[in-house]
Amino acid sequence: MSSFQDYLKRPSKDALAARLKVLTWVLTTVVLLLVGVMRRVKISLPEGVDLMFLPPVHALLNTLVAVCLVLAVLAIKRKNITQHKLFINTAMGLSVAFLVCYVAYHITTEETRYPECADWRGLYFFFLITHIILAAVSLPFILMTWASGITNRFSKHKKLAKWVFPLWLYVAVTGPICYLMLRPYYP
Numbered sequence: 001m002s003s004f005q006d007y008l009k010r011p012s013k014d015a016l017a018a019r020l021k022v023l024t025w026v027l028t029t030v031v032l033l034l035v036g037v038m039r040r041v042k043i044s045l046p047e048g049v050d051l052m053f054l055p056p057v058h059a060l061l062n063t064l065v066a067v068c069l070v071l072a073v074l075a076i077k078r079k080n081i082t083q084h085k086l087f088i089n090t091a092m093g094l095s096v097a098f099l100v101c102y103v104a105y106h107i108t109t110e111e112t113r114y115p116e117c118a119d120w121r122g123l124y125f126f127f128l129i130t131h132i133i134l135a136a137v138s139l140p141f142i143l144m145t146w147a148s149g150i151t152n153r154f155s156k157h158k159k160l161a162k163w164v165f166p167l168w169l170y171v172a173v174t175g176p177i178c179y180l181m182l183r184p185y186y187p
Contacts, residue, residue: 004074004079012150020147038107045108053184054105055112055179056060061098062175065091070171085149091168092146098175112186119178124181131174138167 045051072087114124145164148157 004081006046008154009055010152011154014153017151017153018116018145020151021144024143024147027139031139032120032136034103035106038103039111040109041107043108046101051105051109052186054101056111057101057104057153058098059176059179061094061101061113062172065094065098066169066172068094069165069172073165090147090151112182114182115185124178125175127181128178131171131178134167135171138164138171142168 061074068087068091071093072084075083075087105160114121118124141160145157145160148154148160
């Protein structure tokens with residue numbers, strides 16, 4: 001029996017899974033509320049502090065998440081659980097870093113708007129709206145998929161990952177696309 005098959009026979013950690021399910025919904029609620037608040041509330045930065053360097057950082061972090069997701073899928077297809085876990089955990093860490101930077105930027109900086117007369121406006125809004133909706137919808141399922149993997153609930157993990165992966169990848173790819181389309185209009 002291979003080490004991959006042995007790994008899949010590990011007992012599930014049901015008590016931890018139950019706690020992570022509650023944590024998933026608490027975190028999802030907090031994140032969605034925070035994202036909603038940051039659009040309405042602005043915190044002033046000290047004189048001379050400017051976070052305009054963050055939008056390209058957001059794009060870079062999302063790009064790295066997309067790369068990690070693809071590498072994680074390739075690793076698991078090769079039955080390399082160690083690499084799969086490394087890439088998924090890196091994608092999770094990069095996503096947390098993105099969220100912190102994103103909130104810091106948007107709670108302190110006025111939004112840059114895509115001009116009404118600009119070319120590609122319809123395409124930009126298509127990507128932006130689908131990006132935002134799918135980011136919000138996929139967040140709890142990304143967390144559930146990750147939690148099912150770390151609690152050895154592999155059947156559930158595999159079922160969730162089959163449809164969560166393309167959603168997460170779409171969000172990770174369309175973030176940089178939106179940035180690149182909006183970049184000429186940043187101050």
